[in-house]
Amino acid sequence: MKDASDESTAREHRQRVLKGATIIIDLSKSEISCTIRNQHSNGAELRVPLGVEIPTEFTLYVPTDGVAYYSKVRWRRGERVGVQFTGSGPKPKHHYG
Template sequence: MAENESRDKHRQRVLKGAAILTGVNNSEVKCTVRNMHPGGAELKVAPESRVPDHFLLYVPVDGVAYRAEVRWRRNDRVGVKFTGIEPKPKLHYG
């Protein structure tokens, strides 16, 4: 996706701590939500992080987990599309 590409939805800049829940042995990858709109978000992750193509993105301040699908990857950034939401995961401490 080009930086100057027109978006059909404005993404609000945010700075929220979050966790990518992979479902593999209850593992999670810490990340930061950089911008967000109802249909998706841009995440900042550690460059060495392994982010699967589909996962739950738990954002504690929102109190829900977003079902997410990776749309693009660039260095330490990942763009995701939300495909639904779920209640706070029972096994998550946040």
């Protein structure tokens, strides 16, 4: 089911990138390494190893950007995961990357 915001996000230019990132599940330092394959102002496509479970909402820390993106899973196909950014913040204090 798509709404108007889904369609505008799908039409937005997605810049191809290859960035290392970390999915931070909670403040107890539970982390999953992933790769960003393309990114735009409202979201990104991540590559996450098959079989790795991720929650529907999490913080995505991107060291090269120095930003933590609050993210919501929009779709998943195999190892590809599409996320929508719902906000951003500074580097998490407990993350050393």
